Amino acid sequence: MSITTSTPETGPEAPVLRLDQVRKSYGGNEVLKGISFDIRPHETVALLGPSGSGKSTLMKCINLLERVNDGQIWLGDTDITDPRVDRDRCRSRIGVVFQQFNLFPHMNVLKNVTLGAIKVHGVPKDQARERALELLDRIGMRQKANAYPDQLSGGQQQRVAIVRSLMTDPELLLLDEITSALDPMLVGEVLEMVSELTDKGTTILMATHEMGFAHHAADRIVLLLNGVIAENGSPRQVMDESENPRTKEFFSHFRSL
Amino acid sequence: MSSTAQVHISDVQREREQYDRRQNLQSVATSIVSTLVLAFLVALGLHYAPGWPKVKESFFSGKYFAQAFPKVLQGLWLNLQVLFFAVIGVAILGTLLAMIRTSRSPFLFPLRALAQIYTTIMRGIPMIVVLYLIGFGIPGLAIFGRIPVALLGTVAVILSYSAYVAEVLRAGFEDVSPSQRASARSLGLTSGQTLRIVVIPQALRKVAPALMNDFISMQKDVGLISVLGAVDAVRAAQILVATSYNFTPYVVASVLFIATSVPFILLNDWYSNRLRKREQSGGMV
Numbered sequence: 109m110s111i112t113t114s115t116p117e118t119g120p121e122a123p124v125l126r127l128d129q130v131r132k133s134y135g136g137n138e139v140l141k142g143i144s145f146d147i148r149p150h151e152t153v154a155l156l157g158p159s160g161s162g163k164s165t166l167m168k169c170i171n172l173l174e175r176v177n178d179g180q181i182w183l184g185d186t187d188i189t190d191p192r193v194d195r196d197r198c199r200s201r202i203g204v205v206f207q208q209f210n211l212f213p214h215m216n217v218l219k220n221v222t223l224g225a226i227k228v229h230g231v232p233k234d235q236a237r238e239r240a241l242e243l244l245d246r247i248g249m250r251q252k253a254n255a256y257p258d259q260l261s262g263g264q265q266q267r268v269a270i271v272r273s274l275m276t277d278p279e280l281l282l283l284d285e286i287t288s289a290l291d292p293m294l295v296g297e298v299l300e301m302v303s304e305l306t307d308k309g310t311t312i313l314m315a316t317h318e319m320g321f322a323h324h325a326a327d328r329i330v331l332l333l334n335g336v337i338a339e340n341g342s343p344r345q346v347m348d349e350s351e352n353p354r355t356k357e358f359f360s361h362f363r364s365l
Numbered sequence: 366m367s368s369t370a371q372v373h374i375s376d377v378q379r380e381r382e383q384y385d386r387r388q389n390l391q392s393v394a395t396s397i398v399s400t401l402v403l404a405f406l407v408a409l410g411l412h413y414a415p416g417w418p419k420v421k422e423s424f425f426s427g428k429y430f431a432q433a434f435p436k437v438l439q440g441l442w443l444n445l446q447v448l449f450f451a452v453i454g455v456a457i458l459g460t461l462l463a464m465i466r467t468s469r470s471p472f473l474f475p476l477r478a479l480a481q482i483y484t485t486i487m488r489g490i491p492m493i494v495v496l497y498l499i500g501f502g503i504p505g506l507a508i509f510g511r512i513p514v515a516l517l518g519t520v521a522v523i524l525s526y527s528a529y530v531a532e533v534l535r536a537g538f539e540d541v542s543p544s545q546r547a548s549a550r551s552l553g554l555t556s557g558q559t560l561r562i563v564v565i566p567q568a569l570r571k572v573a574p575a576l577m578n579d580f581i582s583m584q585k586d587v588g589l590i591s592v593l594g595a596v597d598a599v600r601a602a603q604i605l606v607a608t609s610y611n612f613t614p615y616v617v618a619s620v621l622f623i624a625t626s627v628p629f630i631l632l633n634d635w636y637s638n639r640l641r642k643r644e645q646s647g648g649m650v
């Protein structure tokens with residue numbers, strides 16, 4: 109395989125993430141059937157698709173929680189699917205927030221937020237603490253620094269989880285349906301925080317079922333249908349103007365709601 | 366939380382608090398009275414039991430108590446030493462077994478099978494049989510020369526209790542949600558760090574009461590090493606009983622065993638209390 113390996117572009121506009129013919133199966137079930145797309149610096153890409161289409165699987169492959177069966181994933185100029193690569197180091201370059209159970213229930217907010225910086229990136233404790241408090245302050249949660257996760261609302265927990273993933277300035281932020289376990293009342297505050305990150309130029313790949321939010325916040329939409337990319341374009345191109353009948357069918361479910 | 370609550374107290378709340386205080390006093394009084402009544406009835410029953418003076422003499426004799434106390438206490442020192450090393454050994458071996466049992470790697474399959482067989486068999490054999498097997502079997506092999514019986518006893522306790530503790534820990538590990546692991550690995554923590562910082566602390570909290578039970582019964586079972594001839598508290602008492610035909614030394618041993626377990630029971634209570642307090646404090650404004 110490595111003979112035909114593609115080499116990454118370099119330079120300021122080189123993609124932050126590049127997927128090349130990524131395949132992943134569970135047993136005989138091929139979930140990802142050759143996925144290729146790029147994410148450029150400061151881009152926000154929304155990954156859409158029906159339940160079971162493989163969005164989470166793709167996220168896990170990018171984050172090396174799952175191994176791909178074929179294809180390559182480049183993070184900057186590192187081929188992270190290369191078995192010789194330091195997988196823990198690659199993971200530490202990507203920030204991740206899941207649907208739920210992100211925070212460690214036995215640690216207070218401050219410890220949760222500083223853990224990765226201290227243990228993985230070797231940031232001195234005082235410095236990590238200071239940065240954590242500053243970030244918490246920005247989302248109005250500084251006074252909760254000593255609270256434990258079960259004393260926070262779901263929305264607050266997710267916002268802390270986002271802060272934690274930002275602590276070490278990741279090259280890429282993966283958000284996997286971070287609002288779908290939340291009470292509808294709390295979705296807004298979390299999406300607002302994501303919007304702010306988008307505006308600040310954080311590079312984001314997010315799986316979501318919030319179509320309105322994807323339309324407004326994403327620079328680009330990638331639509332996964334049956335393990336292949338059905339669409340890859342601007343929100344307007346994909347969500348409003350696509351002539352592909354399967355694309356139209358997918359979005360029609362959300363319009364009727 | 367409390368400061369804001371104390372600023373305005375309505376009459377209704379004041380009345381409620383008075384009521385709560387009265388209820389508390391009442392229940393304390395009730396429990397004192399019922400305890401006294403029960404103690405009185407027991408004393409009365411014993412006093413009129415025809416054999417009581419004899420029983421009192423052979424189990425609760427002040428003279429023998431004073432005589433036995435220093436010797437049994439000396440024996441207890443051995444129990445505590447054995448317990449100390451056994452706890453360390455069980456913690457290490459039990460954690461290892463639990464880690465192997467919960468591992469998923471196909472390379473570890475043979476180890477996983479062995480660990481399962483080990484925990485199944487060890488939990489089926491009575492402690493005393495393990496003691497005999499180790500205590501008399503290993504010296505019988507005549508490889509290591511003379512081994513102190515206390516050491517053999519310690520090994521037997523470790524082998525036996527690791528199996529129980531491993532199963533408790535395994536249940537704890539499996540109770541920690543896989544997304545916690547995923548979260549930890551996503552931060553870039555290594556699998557070792559994930560286990561140490563995220564999985565084990567959460568698992569321990571969940572199984573702390575079960576572990577405490579194992580610990581307390583281990584503390585008692587350490588007394589079984591006397592069957593190998595080690596002069597621990599039980600053995601010391603036994604020797605005294607054999608020479609005096611008075612059973613008070615056994616009572617001395619029991620009292621000392623209870624005394625050593627009390628700190629751990631208090632520790633356990635303190636710990637679970639702290640967890641509860643932790644969950645109630647902070648956060649809420």
Ligand SMILES: Nc1ncnc2c1ncn2[C@@H]1O[C@H](COP(=O)(O)OP(=O)(O)OP(=O)(O)O)[C@@H](O)[C@H]1O
Pocket residue numbers: 134139157158159160161162163164165166285
């Ligand atoms: N660990 C696993 N073992 C076996 N099959 C799995 C595993 N994880 C996911 N799958 C399967 O892979 C497919 C894709 O799952 P995935 O979780 O990636 O979907 P998704 O697009 O994230 O869906 P949702 O929108 O509901 O989150 C599903 O058919 C699922 O059953």
Ligand SMILES: [Mg+2]
Pocket residue numbers: 163164165284285
């Ligand atoms: Mg998913």
